[in-house]
Amino acid sequence: MDRRHVLKGGMAGALTLWASPLLQAGQRTNDGVRQLTNTISILDGGGSNIAAFSSADGIVLVDTGAPNNGDRVMAALKGLGGNPNVHTVFNTHHHLAQTGNNEAFAAAGAKIVAHDRTRQWLSVDHWLPDQDRYQKARPKAAWPTDVFFNTGTRTIGGEQIDYGYLLVAHTAGDIYVYFKDSNVLAVGDVASPLNDPELDWITGAWIGGRVSAMDRLLKIGNDQTRVVPGTGPVMTWAEFKAERDLMEVVRLRLFKQIRQGDGPQDMVDGGVLKGLARTWKDPYKFLYAAARGLWGNHNKLDPDVV
Numbered sequence: 001m002d003r004r005h006v007l008k009g010g011m012a013g014a015l016t017l018w019a020s021p022l023l024q025a026g027q028r029t030n031d032g033v034r035q036l037t038n039t040i041s042i043l044d045g046g047g048s049n050i051a052a053f054s055s056a057d058g059i060v061l062v063d064t065g066a067p068n069n070g071d072r073v074m075a076a077l078k079g080l081g082g083n084p085n086v087h088t089v090f091n092t093h094h095h096l097a098q099t100g101n102n103e104a105f106a107a108a109g110a111k112i113v114a115h116d117r118t119r120q121w122l123s124v125d126h127w128l129p130d131q132d133r134y135q136k137a138r139p140k141a142a143w144p145t146d147v148f149f150n151t152g153t154r155t156i157g158g159e160q161i162d163y164g165y166l167l168v169a170h171t172a173g174d175i176y177v178y179f180k181d182s183n184v185l186a187v188g189d190v191a192s193p194l195n196d197p198e199l200d201w202i203t204g205a206w207i208g209g210r211v212s213a214m215d216r217l218l219k220i221g222n223d224q225t226r227v228v229p230g231t232g233p234v235m236t237w238a239e240f241k242a243e244r245d246l247m248e249v250v251r252l253r254l255f256k257q258i259r260q261g262d263g264p265q266d267m268v269d270g271g272v273l274k275g276l277a278r279t280w281k282d283p284y285k286f287l288y289a290a291a292r293g294l295w296g297n298h299n300k301l302d303p304d305v306v
């Protein structure tokens with residue numbers, strides 16, 4: 001962040017914050033706020049990350065956390081300084097852990113920006129196969145107000161914010177949000193440094209889409225970019241690239257297995273996730289979703305498919 005840029009914006013609140021010990025980058029306060037840059041903090045949305053950009057024009061959020069965390073998140077936002085009104089919310093995808101408090105922020109006047117597929121999944125009852133239950137459509141107040149299909153850019157509080165679609169990487173409607181001046185890239189659950197990578201296959205997500213999306217993200221940032229995942233610690237560029245490379249190894253192994261007609265248990269038994277630089281908490285669950293996604297994309301599995 002360019003200091004002159006902020007001064008020009010007349011961010012009295014931000015200047016006050018700079019004088020505060022809370023502003024030490026990387027420091028975590030006892031209300032679960034991690035200060036990432038002078039203007040961007042990571043809040044605990046009830047197990048998932050919320051990125052909050054503070055400016056004279058108000059706050060920009062990436063995701064709103066899990067249900068029933070709205071009051072706590074709003075209280076933490078007040079502690080950030082600057083203009084405490086939430087100007088704009090981006091939803092990286094439709095899952096409850098990312099959209100759980102949309103209603104509260106919409107009621108407070110925020111616009112909600114998301115991919116049109118995210119709006120669709122929020123607005124209809126749908127089956128959650130891994131939980132064996134239906135998810136009711138969310139109330140209209142939780143739906144995105146500004147939808148897009150490919151990419152967009154906005155300038156809020158002097159920051160250029162670019163956003164775009166990550167085709168079937170984790171759900172049907174994943175997006176990245178890139179705070180360009182701050183060089184912080186929020187990617188939702190398309191990066192997963194802590195939890196097992198998740199492929200929401202019933203919405204169309206699959207491992208080929210995930211690797212392609214990670215390749216697209218690698219063209220957006222640079223060596224200094226910090227990556228905010230949906231859950232877990234903020235990643236360096238090298239860490240994000242390492243996760244992409246690992247997922248590519250998994251993709252190649254899975255393509256081989258699926259072409260042999262293997263199902264998820266065959267893949268577990270065949271040790272398809274063995275010898276990698278990460279372990280899975282629930283390998284079968286990941287491989288089941290991966291296999292479902294692979295069958296849905298069988299016409300894209302390498303040219304030697306018969």
Ligand SMILES: [Zn+2]
Nearest residue numbers: 093095170189
């Ligand atoms: Zn998710």
